[in-house]
Amino acid sequence: MRRSQAVMRSEDHPGWEQQQRGLWEAVRMDPLRTCVACRVKAVRGELLRIVLREGRLEVDERAVLPGRGAWVHPTVDCLKLSVSRRIFARALKASGHLDASPLENRLEKLMDN
Numbered sequence: 001m002r003r004s005q006a007v008m009r010s011e012d013h014p015g016w017e018q019q020q021r022g023l024w025e026a027v028r029m030d031p032l033r034t035c036v037a038c039r040v041k042a043v044r045g046e047l048l049r050i051v052l053r054e055g056r057l058e059v060d061e062r063a064v065l066p067g068r069g070a071w072v073h074p075t076v077d078c079l080k081l082s083v084s085r086r087i088f089a090r091a092l093k094a095s096g097h098l099d100a101s102p103l104e105n106r107l108e109k110l111m112d113n
């Protein structure tokens with residue numbers, strides 16, 4: 001009968017424990033992001049990433065777009081606050097007018113629900 005992974009002991013498999021610790025470190029090291037609106041810290045998965053592209057604030061749904069990003073809770077309160085106070089311009093160190101229409105659309109959709 002083969003022993004399952006779950007009962008594998010570290011002395012039988014040097015390096016296994018170290019590997020587990022490495023995974024744990026990776027999770028723990030996932031840096032917390034601060035919501036630009038309410039300034040509460042959260043892990044990436046709970047926040048929406050916003051990037052600046054050609055003067056337009058784009059919602060980076062999968063958090064994959066290059067460039068500087070700002071993070072915000074995908075909630076009516078936080079989106080509203082960040083759009084109305086032009087917080088993203090500051091967070092993204094942008095000057096001039098920023099087109100926030102993608103965010104406004106997002107907000108409208110949220111409020112419809």
Ligand SMILES: [Zn+2]
Binds near residue numbers: 036038039040072078
């Ligand atoms: Zn927030």
